[in-house]
Amino acid sequence: MPAPMVSHPPFPSPTIRSRFAPFAISLALLLLPGVNAASAQSNARWVVRSSAATDLWFHSVALTGFDAYGAIPLYAPGYATQVRTAREEEGKGLTRLEREAPTFRAAFAGDRDFEVLHFVPIYFAAADVDQMLDALAAVAAEGESAAAKAPPAARFGAAAVASVLKTPAQRAILARFAAAVRDEWATAYRAERAAQSDQRDAALRAAVSAWAGAAGPAASSSLAGRSLDGGLILASPPLGQEGRLFAGRPGDREDNVVAVHLAFSPVAAGDPAWLAVREMAFPAAREALAAAGLLPTDPGAAELATGRAAAHLGALWVGGRGDGALDAYRRALLRVAGKSVPAGAVAIEHAFDATYPLTAAATRAIGELRMSQAPSR
Numbered sequence: 001m002p003a004p005m006v007s008h009p010p011f012p013s014p015t016i017r018s019r020f021a022p023f024a025i026s027l028a029l030l031l032l033p034g035v036n037a038a039s040a041q042s043n044a045r046w047v048v049r050s051s052a053a054t055d056l057w058f059h060s061v062a063l064t065g066f067d068a069y070g071a072i073p074l075y076a077p078g079y080a081t082q083v084r085t086a087r088e089e090e091g092k093g094l095t096r097l098e099r100e101a102p103t104f105r106a107a108f109a110g111d112r113d114f115e116v117l118h119f120v121p122i123y124f125a126a127a128d129v130d131q132m133l134d135a136l137a138a139v140a141a142e143g144e145s146a147a148a149k150a151p152p153a154a155r156f157g158a159a160a161v162a163s164v165l166k167t168p169a170q171r172a173i174l175a176r177f178a179a180a181v182r183d184e185w186a187t188a189y190r191a192e193r194a195a196q197s198d199q200r201d202a203a204l205r206a207a208v209s210a211w212a213g214a215a216g217p218a219a220s221s222s223l224a225g226r227s228l229d230g231g232l233i234l235a236s237p238p239l240g241q242e243g244r245l246f247a248g249r250p251g252d253r254e255d256n257v258v259a260v261h262l263a264f265s266p267v268a269a270g271d272p273a274w275l276a277v278r279e280m281a282f283p284a285a286r287e288a289l290a291a292a293g294l295l296p297t298d299p300g301a302a303e304l305a306t307g308r309a310a311a312h313l314g315a316l317w318v319g320g321r322g323d324g325a326l327d328a329y330r331r332a333l334l335r336v337a338g339k340s341v342p343a344g345a346v347a348i349e350h351a352f353d354a355t356y357p358l359t360a361a362a363t364r365a366i367g368e369l370r371m372s373q374a375p376s377r
Helices: 052-064 079-089 096-109 112-123 129-149 152-162 168-195 197-224 271-291 299-318 325-336 345-355 360-367
Strands: 046-049 231-236 244-247 256-261
Touching (some): 052 079, 052 168, 096 112, 112 129, 129 152, 129 168, 168 197, 197 231, 197 299, 244 271, 271 360, 299 325, 325 345
Antiparallel strands (some): 244 256
Protein backbone atom coordinates (compact mmCIF):
# COMPACT_ATOMS: atom_id res chain seq x y z
CA MET A 1 0.00 0.00 0.00
CA PRO A 2 1.17 3.58 -0.42
CA ALA A 3 3.83 5.07 1.80
CA PRO A 4 2.63 7.84 4.10
CA MET A 5 2.23 11.17 2.35
CA VAL A 6 4.14 12.95 5.10
CA SER A 7 7.72 13.83 5.88
CA HIS A 8 8.24 11.16 8.50
CA PRO A 9 11.03 8.60 8.58
CA PRO A 10 10.33 5.21 7.00
CA PHE A 11 8.89 2.50 9.20
CA PRO A 12 10.08 -1.08 9.47
CA SER A 13 8.30 -3.74 7.45
CA PRO A 14 5.84 -5.31 7.51
CA THR A 15 3.58 -2.29 7.85
CA ILE A 16 0.15 -1.14 6.83
CA ARG A 17 -0.14 2.44 5.73
CA SER A 18 -3.24 4.51 5.16
CA ARG A 19 -3.50 7.25 2.63
CA PHE A 20 -2.14 10.36 4.39
CA ALA A 21 -1.65 8.45 7.62
CA PRO A 22 1.50 9.51 9.49
CA PHE A 23 2.14 6.17 11.12
CA ALA A 24 2.44 2.46 10.52
CA ILE A 25 0.81 -0.46 12.27
CA SER A 26 2.82 -3.60 12.83
CA LEU A 27 1.85 -7.04 11.63
CA ALA A 28 1.68 -8.22 15.24
CA LEU A 29 -0.99 -5.62 15.97
CA LEU A 30 -2.96 -6.63 12.91
CA LEU A 31 -3.00 -10.22 14.08
CA LEU A 32 -4.72 -9.44 17.37
CA PRO A 33 -7.85 -11.58 17.70
CA GLY A 34 -10.97 -10.07 16.21
CA VAL A 35 -9.43 -7.16 14.35
CA ASN A 36 -10.37 -7.89 10.77
CA ALA A 37 -11.01 -4.37 9.49
CA ALA A 38 -13.87 -5.41 7.23
CA SER A 39 -15.38 -8.05 9.47
CA ALA A 40 -18.86 -6.54 9.24
CA GLN A 41 -19.20 -7.21 5.55
CA SER A 42 -21.12 -10.04 3.97
CA ASN A 43 -19.63 -12.72 1.76
CA ALA A 44 -19.74 -10.41 -1.27
CA ARG A 45 -16.28 -9.35 -2.36
CA TRP A 46 -16.92 -5.61 -2.13
CA VAL A 47 -19.79 -4.36 0.01
CA VAL A 48 -21.13 -0.80 -0.16
CA ARG A 49 -22.81 0.53 2.96
CA SER A 50 -23.12 3.44 5.34
CA SER A 51 -22.29 3.51 9.03
CA ALA A 52 -23.58 5.74 11.81
CA ALA A 53 -20.17 5.67 13.48
CA THR A 54 -18.46 6.64 10.23
CA ASP A 55 -20.87 9.48 9.51
CA LEU A 56 -20.72 10.80 13.07
CA TRP A 57 -16.95 10.86 13.20
CA PHE A 58 -16.40 12.48 9.81
CA HIS A 59 -19.20 14.95 10.62
CA SER A 60 -17.52 15.84 13.91
CA VAL A 61 -14.04 16.33 12.48
CA ALA A 62 -15.49 18.38 9.63
CA LEU A 63 -17.24 20.65 12.13
CA THR A 64 -13.91 21.48 13.77
CA GLY A 65 -12.54 22.77 10.47
CA PHE A 66 -9.48 20.52 10.79
CA ASP A 67 -8.21 19.52 7.37
CA ALA A 68 -4.88 18.32 6.03
CA TYR A 69 -2.28 19.96 3.88
CA GLY A 70 -2.83 20.01 0.15
CA ALA A 71 -5.11 21.71 -2.31
CA ILE A 72 -7.97 19.20 -2.10
CA PRO A 73 -10.17 19.20 1.02
CA LEU A 74 -10.73 16.04 2.99
CA TYR A 75 -14.30 17.06 3.80
CA ALA A 76 -17.14 18.46 1.75
CA PRO A 77 -16.50 22.18 1.21
CA GLY A 78 -18.81 24.32 3.32
CA TYR A 79 -20.04 21.33 5.32
CA ALA A 80 -19.82 22.99 8.73
CA THR A 81 -21.54 26.12 7.43
CA GLN A 82 -24.36 24.06 5.94
CA VAL A 83 -24.87 22.23 9.23
CA ARG A 84 -24.95 25.48 11.22
CA THR A 85 -27.32 27.12 8.74
CA ALA A 86 -29.75 24.20 8.96
CA ARG A 87 -29.64 24.27 12.74
CA GLU A 88 -30.21 28.01 12.88
CA GLU A 89 -33.25 27.64 10.64
CA GLU A 90 -34.67 25.31 13.29
CA GLY A 91 -33.75 27.69 16.09
CA LYS A 92 -30.98 25.50 17.49
CA GLY A 93 -28.02 26.94 19.34
CA LEU A 94 -24.43 25.78 19.17
CA THR A 95 -23.64 22.27 20.32
CA ARG A 96 -20.72 21.59 22.63
CA LEU A 97 -18.67 20.44 19.66
CA GLU A 98 -19.41 23.60 17.73
CA ARG A 99 -18.50 25.78 20.71
CA GLU A 100 -15.22 23.99 21.23
CA ALA A 101 -14.37 23.65 17.54
CA PRO A 102 -11.73 26.44 17.51
CA THR A 103 -9.90 24.81 20.44
CA PHE A 104 -9.92 21.41 18.77
CA ARG A 105 -8.85 22.83 15.42
CA ALA A 106 -5.85 24.60 16.97
CA ALA A 107 -4.80 21.50 18.91
CA PHE A 108 -5.13 19.19 15.92
CA ALA A 109 -3.37 21.55 13.53
CA GLY A 110 -0.47 21.97 15.95
CA ASP A 111 0.40 18.27 16.11
CA ARG A 112 0.63 16.16 12.96
CA ASP A 113 -0.05 12.99 14.90
CA PHE A 114 -3.66 14.12 15.05
CA GLU A 115 -3.94 13.41 11.32
CA VAL A 116 -4.87 9.92 12.50
CA LEU A 117 -8.30 11.40 13.27
CA HIS A 118 -9.01 11.60 9.55
CA PHE A 119 -8.90 7.77 9.46
CA VAL A 120 -10.62 6.73 12.68
CA PRO A 121 -13.82 5.40 11.01
CA ILE A 122 -11.98 3.00 8.75
CA TYR A 123 -10.12 1.57 11.73
CA PHE A 124 -13.46 1.11 13.48
CA ALA A 125 -15.23 -0.20 10.38
CA ALA A 126 -17.02 -2.96 12.30
CA ALA A 127 -17.90 -0.87 15.37
CA ASP A 128 -21.08 0.99 16.27
CA VAL A 129 -21.11 4.48 17.75
CA ASP A 130 -20.91 3.43 21.39
CA GLN A 131 -18.19 0.84 20.77
CA MET A 132 -16.07 3.39 18.92
CA LEU A 133 -16.49 6.18 21.47
CA ASP A 134 -16.09 3.89 24.48
CA ALA A 135 -12.85 2.52 23.01
CA LEU A 136 -11.49 5.99 22.30
CA ALA A 137 -12.33 7.13 25.82
CA ALA A 138 -10.49 4.08 27.16
CA VAL A 139 -7.47 4.84 24.98
CA ALA A 140 -7.46 8.40 26.30
CA ALA A 141 -7.56 7.12 29.88
CA GLU A 142 -5.33 4.06 29.66
CA GLY A 143 -3.24 4.30 26.51
CA GLU A 144 -2.19 1.24 24.55
CA SER A 145 -3.38 -1.22 27.19
CA ALA A 146 -6.97 -0.23 26.38
CA ALA A 147 -6.95 -2.16 23.11
CA ALA A 148 -6.80 -5.56 24.77
CA LYS A 149 -9.92 -4.74 26.79
CA ALA A 150 -11.97 -3.42 23.87
CA PRO A 151 -14.67 -5.57 22.26
CA PRO A 152 -13.55 -7.29 19.04
CA ALA A 153 -15.31 -4.79 16.79
CA ALA A 154 -13.36 -1.90 18.36
CA ARG A 155 -10.07 -3.56 19.23
CA PHE A 156 -8.23 -2.76 16.04
CA GLY A 157 -9.32 0.88 16.06
CA ALA A 158 -8.29 1.27 19.69
CA ALA A 159 -4.87 -0.21 18.98
CA ALA A 160 -4.39 1.95 15.89
CA VAL A 161 -5.22 5.22 17.63
CA ALA A 162 -3.26 4.31 20.77
CA SER A 163 -0.19 3.56 18.65
CA VAL A 164 -0.17 7.18 17.47
CA LEU A 165 -1.56 9.36 20.26
CA LYS A 166 0.78 8.40 23.09
CA THR A 167 1.56 11.49 25.13
CA PRO A 168 -0.54 12.67 28.08
CA ALA A 169 -1.29 15.92 26.24
CA GLN A 170 -2.50 14.08 23.14
CA ARG A 171 -4.62 11.74 25.19
CA ALA A 172 -6.18 14.65 27.09
CA ILE A 173 -7.26 16.25 23.81
CA LEU A 174 -8.56 12.89 22.58
CA ALA A 175 -10.64 12.47 25.75
CA ARG A 176 -12.13 15.92 25.40
CA PHE A 177 -12.89 15.46 21.72
CA ALA A 178 -14.44 12.00 22.16
CA ALA A 179 -16.70 13.44 24.87
CA ALA A 180 -17.74 16.29 22.58
CA VAL A 181 -18.46 13.80 19.77
CA ARG A 182 -20.61 11.74 22.11
CA ASP A 183 -22.54 14.87 23.08
CA GLU A 184 -22.92 15.79 19.40
CA TRP A 185 -24.51 12.41 18.74
CA ALA A 186 -26.84 12.56 21.72
CA THR A 187 -28.02 16.15 21.34
CA ALA A 188 -28.08 16.75 17.59
CA TYR A 189 -26.58 14.52 14.97
CA ARG A 190 -28.38 11.27 15.77
CA ALA A 191 -31.73 12.91 15.06
CA GLU A 192 -30.41 14.80 12.04
CA ARG A 193 -29.01 11.62 10.51
CA ALA A 194 -32.25 9.73 11.19
CA ALA A 195 -34.18 12.43 9.35
CA GLN A 196 -32.05 11.72 6.28
CA SER A 197 -32.68 7.97 6.29
CA ASP A 198 -34.88 7.86 3.19
CA GLN A 199 -32.43 9.93 1.14
CA ARG A 200 -29.48 7.94 2.41
CA ASP A 201 -31.12 4.59 1.69
CA ALA A 202 -31.98 5.64 -1.86
CA ALA A 203 -28.44 6.90 -2.50
CA LEU A 204 -26.95 3.69 -1.11
CA ARG A 205 -29.19 1.48 -3.23
CA ALA A 206 -28.00 3.36 -6.30
CA ALA A 207 -24.37 2.99 -5.23
CA VAL A 208 -24.74 -0.74 -4.60
CA SER A 209 -26.35 -1.16 -8.02
CA ALA A 210 -23.64 0.89 -9.74
CA TRP A 211 -20.88 -1.13 -8.12
CA ALA A 212 -22.43 -4.52 -8.83
CA GLY A 213 -23.56 -3.70 -12.35
CA ALA A 214 -20.83 -1.47 -13.72
CA ALA A 215 -17.95 -0.13 -11.62
CA GLY A 216 -16.99 -3.39 -9.93
CA PRO A 217 -16.92 -5.52 -13.08
CA ALA A 218 -15.12 -2.78 -15.03
CA ALA A 219 -12.30 -2.49 -12.49
CA SER A 220 -12.15 -6.07 -11.19
CA SER A 221 -9.08 -7.29 -13.08
CA SER A 222 -7.08 -4.20 -12.19
CA LEU A 223 -8.12 -4.40 -8.56
CA ALA A 224 -7.06 -8.05 -8.42
CA GLY A 225 -3.63 -6.96 -9.61
CA ARG A 226 -3.41 -4.72 -6.55
CA SER A 227 -4.65 -7.29 -4.00
CA LEU A 228 -7.88 -5.33 -3.77
CA ASP A 229 -10.23 -8.19 -4.54
CA GLY A 230 -12.77 -7.27 -1.90
CA GLY A 231 -13.60 -5.32 1.21
CA LEU A 232 -15.86 -2.57 2.44
CA ILE A 233 -16.83 0.70 0.75
CA LEU A 234 -18.16 3.22 3.26
CA ALA A 235 -20.18 6.04 1.71
CA SER A 236 -20.43 9.11 3.94
CA PRO A 237 -21.90 12.58 3.25
CA PRO A 238 -19.34 14.66 5.19
CA LEU A 239 -16.43 13.46 3.05
CA GLY A 240 -15.25 15.59 0.17
CA GLN A 241 -13.26 15.01 -2.98
CA GLU A 242 -10.59 13.09 -1.09
CA GLY A 243 -11.60 9.72 0.27
CA ARG A 244 -9.76 7.24 2.46
CA LEU A 245 -8.13 3.92 1.66
CA PHE A 246 -6.87 1.30 4.10
CA ALA A 247 -5.53 -2.19 3.55
CA GLY A 248 -5.90 -4.61 6.42
CA ARG A 249 -4.24 -7.96 7.01
CA PRO A 250 -1.24 -8.60 4.77
CA GLY A 251 -2.05 -11.53 2.54
CA ASP A 252 -5.81 -11.10 2.88
CA ARG A 253 -6.93 -9.78 -0.49
CA GLU A 254 -10.42 -8.94 0.78
CA ASP A 255 -9.60 -7.08 3.99
CA ASN A 256 -9.69 -3.53 2.64
CA VAL A 257 -11.70 -0.45 3.58
CA VAL A 258 -12.47 2.53 1.34
CA ALA A 259 -14.44 5.62 2.36
CA VAL A 260 -15.89 8.05 -0.18
CA HIS A 261 -18.41 10.87 -0.44
CA LEU A 262 -22.13 10.12 -0.56
CA ALA A 263 -24.38 12.72 -2.16
CA PHE A 264 -28.15 12.61 -1.76
CA SER A 265 -28.88 14.26 -5.11
CA PRO A 266 -30.54 11.91 -7.62
CA VAL A 267 -28.15 13.29 -10.23
CA ALA A 268 -25.26 11.78 -8.27
CA ALA A 269 -26.93 8.39 -7.81
CA GLY A 270 -24.30 5.68 -7.97
CA ASP A 271 -21.33 8.04 -7.68
CA PRO A 272 -19.73 6.34 -4.63
CA ALA A 273 -19.04 3.27 -6.75
CA TRP A 274 -16.98 5.29 -9.22
CA LEU A 275 -15.30 7.39 -6.54
CA ALA A 276 -14.17 4.15 -4.89
CA VAL A 277 -12.40 3.11 -8.08
CA ARG A 278 -10.39 6.31 -8.02
CA GLU A 279 -9.46 5.77 -4.36
CA MET A 280 -8.33 2.23 -5.10
CA ALA A 281 -6.16 3.51 -7.95
CA PHE A 282 -4.28 5.87 -5.65
CA PRO A 283 -1.50 3.50 -4.46
CA ALA A 284 -0.67 2.34 -7.99
CA ALA A 285 -0.70 5.90 -9.29
CA ARG A 286 1.69 6.97 -6.57
CA GLU A 287 4.02 4.09 -7.32
CA ALA A 288 3.99 4.96 -11.01
CA LEU A 289 4.88 8.60 -10.35
CA ALA A 290 7.58 7.66 -7.87
CA ALA A 291 9.13 5.11 -10.23
CA ALA A 292 9.26 7.74 -12.97
CA GLY A 293 10.82 10.32 -10.65
CA LEU A 294 7.70 12.50 -10.90
CA LEU A 295 6.49 12.50 -7.31
CA PRO A 296 6.95 15.93 -5.71
CA THR A 297 8.79 16.09 -2.40
CA ASP A 298 6.30 18.51 -0.87
CA PRO A 299 3.49 16.45 0.74
CA GLY A 300 0.69 18.67 -0.49
CA ALA A 301 2.04 18.78 -4.04
CA ALA A 302 2.57 15.01 -3.95
CA GLU A 303 -1.03 14.44 -2.87
CA LEU A 304 -2.36 16.71 -5.60
CA ALA A 305 -0.23 15.10 -8.31
CA THR A 306 -1.06 11.59 -7.17
CA GLY A 307 -4.77 12.34 -6.92
CA ARG A 308 -4.80 13.57 -10.49
CA ALA A 309 -2.85 10.55 -11.68
CA ALA A 310 -5.21 8.24 -9.77
CA ALA A 311 -8.19 9.85 -11.48
CA HIS A 312 -6.71 9.06 -14.88
CA LEU A 313 -5.56 5.59 -13.89
CA GLY A 314 -9.08 4.79 -12.72
CA ALA A 315 -10.32 5.96 -16.11
CA LEU A 316 -7.95 3.49 -17.77
CA TRP A 317 -9.22 0.73 -15.51
CA VAL A 318 -12.87 1.21 -16.42
CA GLY A 319 -12.51 2.55 -19.95
CA GLY A 320 -12.26 -0.68 -21.90
CA ARG A 321 -15.84 -1.90 -21.53
CA GLY A 322 -17.53 0.40 -24.04
CA ASP A 323 -20.78 0.38 -22.06
CA GLY A 324 -20.81 3.91 -20.70
CA ALA A 325 -18.61 3.08 -17.71
CA LEU A 326 -15.96 5.64 -18.62
CA ASP A 327 -18.46 8.49 -18.96
CA ALA A 328 -20.15 7.50 -15.68
CA TYR A 329 -16.77 7.48 -13.93
CA ARG A 330 -15.79 10.87 -15.30
CA ARG A 331 -19.14 12.40 -14.44
CA ALA A 332 -18.83 11.23 -10.84
CA LEU A 333 -15.36 12.70 -10.50
CA LEU A 334 -16.50 15.99 -11.98
CA ARG A 335 -19.44 16.20 -9.58
CA VAL A 336 -17.37 15.47 -6.47
CA ALA A 337 -14.97 18.22 -7.54
CA GLY A 338 -17.88 20.66 -7.73
CA LYS A 339 -17.72 20.97 -11.51
CA SER A 340 -20.59 21.14 -13.99
CA VAL A 341 -21.03 18.05 -16.13
CA PRO A 342 -21.41 18.92 -19.82
CA ALA A 343 -23.40 16.92 -22.35
CA GLY A 344 -21.63 14.49 -24.67
CA ALA A 345 -18.64 12.20 -24.24
CA VAL A 346 -16.14 14.54 -25.86
CA ALA A 347 -17.15 17.50 -23.69
CA ILE A 348 -17.06 15.31 -20.59
CA GLU A 349 -13.55 14.14 -21.46
CA HIS A 350 -12.35 17.71 -21.94
CA ALA A 351 -13.89 18.82 -18.63
CA PHE A 352 -12.36 15.83 -16.86
CA ASP A 353 -8.90 16.57 -18.26
CA ALA A 354 -9.20 20.20 -17.22
CA THR A 355 -10.24 19.24 -13.69
CA TYR A 356 -7.53 16.59 -13.31
CA PRO A 357 -4.67 17.90 -15.48
CA LEU A 358 -1.62 15.71 -16.00
CA THR A 359 1.75 16.44 -17.49
CA ALA A 360 2.75 14.45 -20.54
CA ALA A 361 5.33 12.58 -18.47
CA ALA A 362 2.76 11.63 -15.82
CA THR A 363 0.36 10.50 -18.53
CA ARG A 364 3.06 8.21 -19.92
CA ALA A 365 3.89 6.87 -16.46
CA ILE A 366 0.39 5.71 -15.66
CA GLY A 367 -0.18 4.50 -19.19
CA GLU A 368 2.84 2.23 -18.92
CA LEU A 369 1.84 0.82 -15.58
CA ARG A 370 1.42 -2.95 -15.75
CA MET A 371 -1.02 -3.70 -13.00
CA SER A 372 -0.64 -7.46 -13.26
CA GLN A 373 3.03 -7.12 -12.38
CA ALA A 374 2.47 -4.71 -9.48
CA PRO A 375 3.65 -6.16 -6.16
CA SER A 376 0.94 -7.44 -3.87
CA ARG A 377 0.99 -6.36 -0.30
